[in-house]
Amino acid sequence: MVPERVAKxxxxxxxxxxxWSLSLFGAIAALFTLCTLWPEPYLDVLxxxxxxxxVTFEVTVLSISCxxxxxxxxxxxxxxxNRAINLLASTYVEIIRGIPLLVQIFYxxxxxxxxxxxxxxxxxxxxxxxxxxxxxxxxxxxGIMAISKGQSEAARSLGFNRxxxxxxxxxxxxxxxxxxxxxxxxxxxxxxTSLVSVMAMPDLMQRGRSFAAKTYLYFETYTIIxxxxxxxxxxxxxxxxxxxxxxxYYDKRK
Amino acid sequence: MxxxxxxxxxxxxxxxxxxxxxxxxxxxxxxxxxxMEFLDGQKNIIxxxxxxxxxxAKEAGLEVEMRETAWDGIFAGLAGGSYQLVASAVTxxxxxxxxxxxxxxYYEVQQVVVSRKGTHFPDFASLKGKLLGxxxxxxxIFVAEKAKSGATIREYDDAGLAMQDLTNGxxxxxxxxxxxxxxYANKKEGFSDKLQVSFRTTGDEFYGFVAQKGNTKLIxxxxxxxxxxxxxxxxxxxxxKWLE
Numbered sequence: 001m002v003p004e005r006v007a008k009x010x011x012x013x014x015x016x017x018x019x020w021s022l023s024l025f026g027a028i029a030a031l032f033t034l035c036t037l038w039p040e041p042y043l044d045v046l047x048x049x050x051x052x053x054x055v056t057f058e059v060t061v062l063s064i065s066c067x068x069x070x071x072x073x074x075x076x077x078x079x080x081x082n083r084a085i086n087l088l089a090s091t092y093v094e095i096i097r098g099i100p101l102l103v104q105i106f107y108x109x110x111x112x113x114x115x116x117x118x119x120x121x122x123x124x125x126x127x128x129x130x131x132x133x134x135x136x137x138x139x140x141x142x143g144i145m146a147i148s149k150g151q152s153e154a155a156r157s158l159g160f161n162r163x164x165x166x167x168x169x170x171x172x173x174x175x176x177x178x179x180x181x182x183x184x185x186x187x188x189x190x191x192x193t194s195l196v197s198v199m200a201m202p203d204l205m206q207r208g209r210s211f212a213a214k215t216y217l218y219f220e221t222y223t224i225i226x227x228x229x230x231x232x233x234x235x236x237x238x239x240x241x242x243x244x245x246x247x248x249y250y251d252k253r254k
Numbered sequence: 255m256x257x258x259x260x261x262x263x264x265x266x267x268x269x270x271x272x273x274x275x276x277x278x279x280x281x282x283x284x285x286x287x288x289x290m291e292f293l294d295g296q297k298n299i300i301x302x303x304x305x306x307x308x309x310x311a312k313e314a315g316l317e318v319e320m321r322e323t324a325w326d327g328i329f330a331g332l333a334g335g336s337y338q339l340v341a342s343a344v345t346x347x348x349x350x351x352x353x354x355x356x357x358x359x360y361y362e363v364q365q366v367v368v369s370r371k372g373t374h375f376p377d378f379a380s381l382k383g384k385l386l387g388x389x390x391x392x393x394x395i396f397v398a399e400k401a402k403s404g405a406t407i408r409e410y411d412d413a414g415l416a417m418q419d420l421t422n423g424x425x426x427x428x429x430x431x432x433x434x435x436x437x438y439a440n441k442k443e444g445f446s447d448k449l450q451v452s453f454r455t456t457g458d459e460f461y462g463f464v465a466q467k468g469n470t471k472l473i474x475x476x477x478x479x480x481x482x483x484x485x486x487x488x489x490x491x492x493x494x495k496w497l498e
Contacts, residue, residue, distance in 0.1 A: 110415065113422045120424075200387065200408040200419070209326055210409050213391025216353045218330045 024234045031227045041220040045211055049228065052207030059121065059193045059203065063128040064186050070133030071182070075140025076166070089137065096134035102195050104131055109199045124196040132189050136182055143178035144170055176247045183240030187233050194229075204228065276317040279472070280337035281307055284325040286389075286412035289437050289496045290343040293322075302433070302496035306360065307341040307463060309488045314479035326390050326411065329354065332466055339472065340464040343431060345393040347459075355469055357476045359460030360489075365397045366435035367452045369427045370420065375452040378403035384426035387416035394429040397455055413438075421448045431459075433497060 034042040077089025096104075109123040118126070147170050155165040197206035204225065212221040283304065285293045291301040299320045311318045321337050332340050332354065345363070346356045367375060367386075375381055382404035388394040390409040398407055408425055410416040416428045417438050428435075432454065439449045465472050483489050 110418060113418075113424070117422055117424060198411055198415075200410045200416070202409070206390075206409060210390055210395070212330075213326055214349075214396065216329055216333075216349070218327075218333075 020234060020238065024231065024238075027227050027230045027234070031224070031231070034223070041215075041217050042224060044215075045208070045217070045221050045224045048211045049204060049207050049224070052202055052204040053228070055201060055203040056190070056193050056205075059124050059128065059196060059201070060186075060190045062121075062125045063132065063189055063193070066125060066129035067132040067136055067185075067189065068182065070129055071136025071140050071185075074133055074137025075144060078137060078141045079144060093134045093137055096131055101127065101131045101192055102198070105195055105198060120196070120199045120201045123199060124193070124201060128189060128192065128196075131192075132185055136185055139178055139181045139185065140174075143174040143181075146177050147173050176244075179244055179247060180240065183237070183243070186240070187236050190233060190236060191229060276315055278317045278319055279311065279339055280321050281311075281318050281339045281341050282321045282323040282328055282331060282337040283340070283342040284323055284328055284412070286325065286414050287343050287431070287434050288442070290431075290433055291341075297322075302361075302492055303341050303343055303461075305492050305496070306483070306489070307339070309483045309492070310360075310463075310476055310479035312479075313482035313486075314475040316475065316479075324411070325392070329464075332464060335466065338465060338469070339476075343433075343461055344464050345431070345459040346462040347393065347396075350464070354467055355465045355473050356462035357465075357473050358480055359462055360480055361461040363432045363459050363461065364457070365394050365429055365455040365459070366432045367427050367429050367454075368417070368420065368435050368439050368449050369452040370423070371448055371450045373426065374450070375427055377453055378405070381405040381427060385424070387419060387425040387428045388430055389413040389416060392430065393459060394431065397457070398429050417445055417449070421445060427452060 031046075035046060074089050074093060077085050078093065080086045080089070099107075105123065105127045108118070108127050109120065112118075144166075151169055151173065152165050155169040156162075160168065193203060194205035196203050197209060200206075208221050208225040212218050215221070283291045283299050285291045285299045285301070287301075289301050291299055291303045294300045299322060304320060308318050323331055323337075323342075325342070328340055328342060329350075331337060343361075343363075344350070344356075346359060350356070367381075369375055375384075378398075378401040384405045385408055386398055386403075386405040387408045387410055388398060389412055392413075395407060395409060398405065405427075408416070408419075410419070413428070413430045413434055416425070416430075419425050420428045421444075428438075435451060438445045439451045440446055463476055465476075
């Protein structure tokens with residue numbers, strides 16, 4: 001849940017050997033070696049997982065696409081001068097940040113079922129995007145506040161209204177500061193989708209658990225699961241650092 | 255010098271006296287399987303299995319300390335040596351026999367499919383296209399998979415959560431061992447008025463206590479204990495206490 005730092009490529013280490021490529025190619029090589037040398041357990045594990053991988057992706061993509069707008073709204077709410085909106089956004093952040101994601105998932109799926117029944121996928125997306133929306137709200141707030149006040153003053157004096165100032169002047173600049181931590185949150189989110197297996201959602205983690213429970217091959221199963229999560233998150237972190245480089249275009253010309 | 259000798263002697267005596275007392279074994283149980291094993295208000299593991307293993311161990315000259323464990327991983331813990339025995343309504347299967355040692359069977363069960371009152375399923379074929387729940391890694395799930403009924407199988411962390419989702423209407427049926435199924439369908443408050451037994455599978459299963467591969471010494475002692483418990487009529491008493 002604590003956002004981790006992503007090993008990102010910096011300008012000077014264009015060299016092939018860096019933390020990212022070592023981890024990625026190491027993981028792929030390990031996966032490949034295990035599956036060719038001992039196809040008996042390892043390939044069996046691997047062939048059991050694809051539909052789980054699909055569920056994991058489904059939950060992650062849906063959660064990201066809900067959490068980012070929610071985070072933006074929360075961030076805007078947190079800096080809003082309107083007292084009611086500010087209070088609402090702040091309370092939301094305080095409450096959600098104080099409850100573990102696993103508890104939130106149990107709460108939405110099992111506890112609230114007394115009044116309202118939502119499917120496993122919906123509960124998962126609600127729980128995860130509400131949780132990460134709160135964290136991202138803080139990221140958005142920090143990013144927006146990092147833009148100097150002169151920018152919005154200049155925009156306002158040119159006749160932009162507050163909405164236009166935010167969306168045409170402040171946010172495009174803030175996005176550069178916001179992107180890396182938001183990328184981190186997305187990666188953390190992908191890993192946290194493994195919690196949805198408690199709702200009997202057949203995600204990657206649960207596929208692994210039921211395979212291990214059937215065959216008692218705990219070491220083999222969880223080795224493969226760990227490698228797959230590692231490969232996915234490494235690819236995702238590369239995507240984030242690629243976007244970061246694109247956004248830092250203007251920095252480079254300095 | 256004299257003092258340290260006395261201490262050493264005292265320590266030896268203590269060690270010696272310990273070996274004379276009943277040997278203690280750690281027994282793992284997943285207390286989400288009423289009435290075989292569940293937690294009472296004081297977080298003690300109670301139920302038929304807990305009482306039965308205690309009685310068996312007593313006959314075998316052993317002392318039992320119960321350890322609460324998640325089902326998913328209970329065998330991994332046994333293989334890793336975190337405890338010496340699993341007493342948690344474990345069905346004896348060929349696959350499990352390959353990896354672990356079992357005592358002689360101590361209880362016979364079937365798999366039972368439970369549904370909501372008013373929706374009856376006569377057999378696996380009638381579950382086609384339905385959602386069937388169960389506890390992850392239990393024989394109920396394996397039987398349901400083998401039946402290839404066309405039902406989508408949802409695997410929960412414990413049977414209670416599956417029963418909860420069944421009463422909530424998110425799934426259509428739950429498959430689990432007969433004592434648990436009957437407990438929820440007939441006895442448990444908040445569930446028995448909403449649930450009914452749909453059908454029983456034909457294949458009989460037997461529960462056994464499980465030890466690490468190669469620990470035949472413990473298994474032999476426990477087998478003798480099981481015989482003694484049966485001969486003394488303790489088994490009948492316990493069945494009456496928990497299963498009627």
